[in-house]
Amino acid sequence: MKVVIIGSGPAGVVAAEALRARDRSLELAMITQEPYPPYSPPAMADHFLNGRDEPLFWRGRDVCERLAVDYHPSSRVTSVDAAGHRVLLDGAPALAWDRLLVASGSRLHAPVENAELPGVHDFKSLAAAEEIVSRVRRGEARSAVIVGAGFIGMEIALLLADLGVRVAIIGRRGWVMPRMLDTETAEIAGRAMTARGVELRLGVEALGFAERDGRAAGVRMASGELATADLYVAATGVKPNVSFLAGSGIEAAWGITVDDHLRTTVPDVWAAGDAVEAADRATGERYVHAIFPNAVDQARVVAANMLGGDVTYAGAESMNSLKHLGLPIMAVGALAGALVAALAGALAGEGSERPCSSASCAAKPGAMCFGW
Ligand SMILES: Cc1cc2nc3c(=O)[nH]c(=O)nc-3n(C[C@H](O)[C@H](O)[C@H](O)COP(=O)(O)OP(=O)(O)OC[C@H]3O[C@@H](n4cnc5c(N)ncnc54)[C@H](O)[C@@H]3O)c2cc1C
Structure with a gap:
């Protein structure tokens, strides 16, 4: 069986590790539009300050060789042919898959x-x-x-x-x-x-x-x-990389639509990480929870389910920490008042939207903006 992973971010690389740990004989391929080995975005600032490579290339520069992953750097996916089970690339031959993981992450959202x-x-x-x-x-x-x-x-x-x-x-x-x-x-x-x-x-x-x-x-x-x-x-914020899914049948609103097993709307296609609109563990509300631990957890669930498992995703967490300030700052869960505001909105008939506070922002529902 051949699994193709779109994206070499934390979701893509952790899925590859978990798949390989379960099945030595799988054919695995990973595509990224970036020229580098898989890296950790939260480690970038540190890398530029102290020059250290290890936290940035957090699974090792040779991770794809170790996992026997056919790595395609500098390769941009232009579309997914779901019926033909192929991923189409810009200027390179298409890749065939039996199972596909879309872990294409997010990019700047600047309204x-x-x-x-x-x-x-x-x-x-x-x-x-x-x-x-x-x-x-x-x-x-x-x-x-x-x-x-x-x-x-x-x-x-x-x-x-x-x-x-x-x-x-x-x-x-x-x-x-x-x-x-x-x-x-x-x-x-x-x-x-x-x-x-x-x-x-x-x-x-x-x-x-x-x-x-x-x-x-x-x-x-x-x-x-x-x-x-x-x-x-x-x-100002981030938005999921989903434009290449147009016409594939893999539905995406703001982020990719998934069920509680992180299956997309197309058979044999799963999604994980910043590209996904997943349910919040506490509230059940669906939106893009663009943080590292969610990407990693979702990747593990996908890997199990792709190989015949029946793992229900427990839901995404809201948390973050700022390390570089010299102050230990960590926030977990809903901001005081946010839940009350959401409930008040629901009672007022606004549904479960989590609107970005910018009038010019089209990112609703499911916005992930930084409240800039
Ligand atoms: C500066 C910075 C600091 C952060 N700090 C923290 C932190 O402290 N804590 C925390 O929890 N989170 C943090 N995050 C967020 C965290 O990095 C993300 O949640 C995480 O990287 C998401 O992983 P992912 O694999 O879903 O997507 P990404 O890491 O975005 O990876 C997406 C992958 O998809 C590829 N891709 C996208 N489109 C295509 C295409 N069309 N063709 C081919 N390849 C494609 C990209 O090249 C990339 O390899 C930070 C993010 C940034 C940018």
Whole structure:
């Protein structure tokens, strides 16, 4: 039997490990549009600060060789032919499968004007992170404006500040990490950020990026002000990579639709990780829970079920921690009041939507935005 895995993120690589542990004779193939061995996105900031490879290539650079996985780096999936059991690739022969795992993760979601302009950076992949850091190391970027005061915006700000860049963060809410922290805890985190040299501009609405000569030339604020710097970074949220599934019958709303065994709407096709709209363990609400432990748990469930198991997914957790601030910050479960707000919304007939708080954001239901 041949299993093809789309994606070499935590979900893809853990699924490969679990499949190989169960069956030595399986044919396994893994496709990623990135040129690197499988890596851990949460370890990127640390990697650029201390140069250590081990946490980044967390399963070892040789993981695919060890697991006898036929690895296809720098290969982009353009579509899935579900009836023909084939994955179509950009500029390379199609790959046939008996079972397919879609673990295509997520990318930047930036519901602001001109976010696609050259010169607007993000930190969603190793290539994107390398582009930012190399601009800094070449001396091209001595100042930066980051749009988004959520968890990822904070992480990028700390990295850039440690690399000697003068950093300002623009956050729409009045406190940092609004999807993760209450105002009291955020106040402590905010003070620690300021002490690390990061300028916090909170309660300020960024409308988008100004353009000059086809490149980003500032962040336009609702107040009319233009914030300028050498480097612009968007850290406003993430959205699942699902566009290549169009026409395949594998249904996706915001994220891929799965049942409680993480099967998609097409037989022999499963999905796991940031690309999936899974049920919350506590509330049952379905949305994209884009965190590492959920991707790993889902991958293990998929691996068992692909090989004939009957494992029900217990549901995704809400948690996160910020490691680089020098303060032990960890948030688990619903933010105080969030559940009450959701219940009030349901009673008011708004269903179980978890709307992004941006009026211009199309990410509903199932949004995963950083409350930027
Ligand atoms: C900077 C940063 C810090 C983070 N910190 C934390 C943290 O501290 N704690 C935490 O729990 N989570 C953290 N996360 C989130 C965590 O990294 C993700 O939840 C996790 O990586 C999801 O794993 P995944 O395998 O589903 O997707 P991803 O890691 O997004 O991997 C997706 C894979 O799919 C491939 N792919 C996508 N589309 C295609 C295509 N069309 N063709 C071929 N390949 C494709 C990509 O190349 C990639 O290999 C962080 C994320 C970032 C970016």
